[in-house]
Amino acid sequence: MRAKSFLLPLILGCLSALNLSSMAQVKPRENAQPQQPQTKPTPGEAGKYSGPGSCASSNCHGGVQPKGLVRIAQNEYSIWAAQDKHSRAYTVLSNPVSLRIGKILGLEQAPNKSDKCLVCHALNVRSDQRAQTFQSIDDGVSCESCHGPAVGWLGPHTLKNWTHEQSLKLGMYDTRDLAKRTDRCLTCHLGTQEKEVDHTMIAAGHPDLTFELESFSSVMPRHWRPTPGANPWLSVQELAIGQTVQLREALHRLDRRASGPNWPEYSEYECFACHHSLTKPEASWRQAQGYDGRLPGAPVWNPARYAVFRHIAEAVDPSTAKQLVAALDKIEALSGKPGVGDQVAAQAKSAAELADRIAQRVQAQPYDQALTVRLLQSIAGDAVMISGQGERSAEQAAMALDSLSLAYSRNEKVANQQELRAAIDNLFQQLQSPSAYNAPRFAAQMQKVGTLLPRTQALSLTDVE
Ligand code: HEC
Numbered sequence: 026m027r028a029k030s031f032l033l034p035l036i037l038g039c040l041s042a043l044n045l046s047s048m049a050q051v052k053p054r055e056n057a058q059p060q061q062p063q064t065k066p067t068p069g070e071a072g073k074y075s076g077p078g079s080c081a082s083s084n085c086h087g088g089v090q091p092k093g094l095v096r097i098a099q100n101e102y103s104i105w106a107a108q109d110k111h112s113r114a115y116t117v118l119s120n121p122v123s124l125r126i127g128k129i130l131g132l133e134q135a136p137n138k139s140d141k142c143l144v145c146h147a148l149n150v151r152s153d154q155r156a157q158t159f160q161s162i163d164d165g166v167s168c169e170s171c172h173g174p175a176v177g178w179l180g181p182h183t184l185k186n187w188t189h190e191q192s193l194k195l196g197m198y199d200t201r202d203l204a205k206r207t208d209r210c211l212t213c214h215l216g217t218q219e220k221e222v223d224h225t226m227i228a229a230g231h232p233d234l235t236f237e238l239e240s241f242s243s244v245m246p247r248h249w250r251p252t253p254g255a256n257p258w259l260s261v262q263e264l265a266i267g268q269t270v271q272l273r274e275a276l277h278r279l280d281r282r283a284s285g286p287n288w289p290e291y292s293e294y295e296c297f298a299c300h301h302s303l304t305k306p307e308a309s310w311r312q313a314q315g316y317d318g319r320l321p322g323a324p325v326w327n328p329a330r331y332a333v334f335r336h337i338a339e340a341v342d343p344s345t346a347k348q349l350v351a352a353l354d355k356i357e358a359l360s361g362k363p364g365v366g367d368q369v370a371a372q373a374k375s376a377a378e379l380a381d382r383i384a385q386r387v388q389a390q391p392y393d394q395a396l397t398v399r400l401l402q403s404i405a406g407d408a409v410m411i412s413g414q415g416e417r418s419a420e421q422a423a424m425a426l427d428s429l430s431l432a433y434s435r436n437e438k439v440a441n442q443q444e445l446r447a448a449i450d451n452l453f454q455q456l457q458s459p460s461a462y463n464a465p466r467f468a469a470q471m472q473k474v475g476t477l478l479p480r481t482q483a484l485s486l487t488d489v490e
C-alpha cells in the first residue's frame with residue numbers, strides 16, 4: 026500500500042517556508058511558450074480553453090518571486106510548474122506503474138492516449154473547445170482544469186477595476202466559493218459518472234482516492250493568498266465545507282455504484298477490513314472489538330468521510346445530524362449483506378439529501394476560535410469510536426486534528442506547540458503501514474493528543490441553541 030508520504034510536510038508545519046525557499050530555483054518549463062494576452066477576446070473563441078502557456082508570462086502569472094504589494098503574487102504558474110504534482114499528472118501516465126495498469130486493464134491505447142486516464146490526468150477537452158493557443162495536453166492538470174475555460178476572460182481580467190464577478194460571467198469557474206471549489210477537486214479526487222477509479226483499477230496499481238480539502242490544498246501547495254479582510258479562521262471553514270461536500274458526493278457515488286451492475290464495489294468498503302495482516306487470535310484487536318451486529322468477517326462500508334464530518338454536523342445542525350447518523354447506520358448494517366444494492370442506493374440517496382441540508386448550515390456558520398477548540402476537543406474525544414472504524418477514518422481524523430491545530434496556532438499562542446506537533450506526527454506515523462493499523466494504539470495516541478489540545482471556557486453560539 027502506498028505510504029501517505031505527502032502528509033509529512035504538513036506535520037512539520039513548514040509549508041509556507043518551503044514555498045519561499047524553493048522558489049529561487051524555479052524556471053518556467055521548456056514547453057511553455059509565454060504569450061501576452063490580448064485584452065479583447067478573439068471573436069468565436071470565448072468559452073474555449075487557451076492552455077496554460079497563456080498564463081505563463083513573467084508579468085502575468087509566471088513570475089519567479091512572489092510580488093509583495095499586490096494581492097495576486099503573480100508567481101502562480103511557477104509554483105504550479107515546479108511544486109504542484111498536477112503539472113506532472115500527464116507525465117505519470119507513461120511511468121512503469123501506469124503502463125502496467127494499462128496492461129492489466131487491457132486498455133486498447135496507452136494510458137497517456139486513453140480517455141480512461143486522460144479524463145483526470147490532463148486538460149482533456151474536445152478539439153472544438155481548444156483555442157488556437159492550446160498547444161497540447163501534456164501539461165497535465167493545468168490552470169483551466171480548475172479555473173475554467175479562459176479565452177473569454179483572459180484578456181479583460183488584466184484590466185484595472187475588472188471584478189471576479191465579471192470573469193465568472195465569461196466562463197471562469199468560481200474556485201473562491203469553497204463548496205464549488207471542493208466539487209471541482211472531487212471530480213477527480215473522488216470521481217464522477219464519467220471518471221472512475223474503482224477497485225479493479227486500484228488492484229491494477231492505481232492509488233486509492235482519499236481527500237480532505239484543507240490538507241490537500243496545503244500539500245498542493247496553495248498558489249493563492251487569502252482575499253483581503255478574510256476571516257483568520259478561514260482554514261477551519263475550508264475543512265468544514267470540504268468535509269460536508271465530500272460526504273455528500275461520496276453518498277452520490279455510493280448511490281450510483283450500489284444501483285449499478287458491479288455492486289458490491291469493494292472500493293466503497295473499508296480497505297483494511299480485507300487488507301489487514303493476520304495475527305494470533307489473542308492479539309487480534311478486531312476480534313476483541315467484535316463485529317457490532319454485522320456478520321463476523323463481512324466487509325463493512327467505509328465511514329471515513331463521515332468520521333470527522335459528524336462532529337461538524339453536530340456542532341452546526343444537531344437535529345439533522347441525528348437523522349443523518351440514523352441513515353448512515355442503516356447503510357452500514359446493509360453493506361455486508363448480499364443482494365441489497367437497491368436498498369443501499371436508496372439509503373445513500375436520502376442520506377445525501379440530509380448532508381446537503383447540513384451543507385447550507387455549514388456555509389452560513391461563523392468560524393472562530395471557540396468553534397475550532399470545540400471541534401478539536403470533540404474529534405479527539407471520539408478517539409475510540411473513530412479509531413475502531415478503521416484506517417481510513419483514522420487518516421481523516423489525523424488530517425483534521427492537524428489542520429485545526431495549525432489553524433489555532435496561527436491565531437493564538439500555544440505554549441506546548443512542540444509537544445503537540447510531535448503527538449500529531451505520531452498519528453501520521455501509525456498510518457504509514459496501513460495493513461498493520463492497530464485501532465487501540467491509534468485511539469490511545471488520539472487521547473494523548475486530546476490532553477495536549479487547547480481548551481476554552483467560552484461557548485460557541487451554537488451551544489446555546
Ligand atoms: C477519477 C479520476 C482519475 C482517473 C480516471 C485516473 N486517475 Fe490516476 N490519479 C487520480 C488522482 C486524483 C491521483 C492522485 C491520488 C492521490 O495521491 O491522492 C492519481 C494518481 C495516479 C498515479 C500515481 C501518481 C504518482 O505521483 O505516484 C498513477 C500512476 C495514476 N494515477 C495512473 C492512472 C492511470 C494509468 C489511469 C487510467 C487507467 C488513471 N490514473 C485514471 C485520478 C484519476
Ligand code: HEC
Binds near residue numbers: 111
Ligand atoms: C488543482 C486546481 C488548480 C489549478 C490546476 C490551478 N489553480 Fe489557481 N487556484 C485554485 C484555487 C482553489 C484557488 C483559490 C481560490 C481562488 O482564489 O479562486 C486558486 C487561486 C488562484 C489565483 C488567485 C485568485 C484570487 O483572486 O485570489 C490565481 C491568480 C490563480 N489561481 C492562477 C492560476 C494559474 C495561472 C494556474 C496555472 C498555472 C492555476 N491557477 C492552476 C485552484 C487551481
Ligand code: HEC
Binds near residue numbers: 147206238241245
Ligand atoms: C482534473 C482533475 C483534477 C482536479 C480538478 C484536481 N486534481 Fe488534484 N490531482 C489530480 C491528479 C491526476 C493527481 C495525481 C498527480 C500526480 O501524482 O502526478 C492529483 C494530485 C493531487 C495532489 C497530490 C497528492 C499526492 O499524493 O501527493 C494534491 C494535494 C491534490 N491533487 C489536491 C487537489 C485539490 C486541493 C484540488 C482542488 C482545488 C484538486 N487537486 C483538483 C487530478 C485533479
Ligand code: HEC
Binds near residue numbers: 229291295324
Ligand atoms: C471485500 C474485500 C476487499 C475490500 C473491501 C478491498 N479489497 Fe482490495 N482486494 C481484495 C481481493 C480479494 C484482491 C485480490 C487479491 C489477489 O488477487 O491476490 C484485492 C486486491 C487489491 C490490490 C492488489 C493486490 C496487491 O497486492 O497489490 C490492491 C492494491 C487493493 N486490493 C487495494 C484496496 C484498497 C485501496 C481498497 C479500499 C479502497 C480495497 N482494496 C478494498 C479484496 C478487497
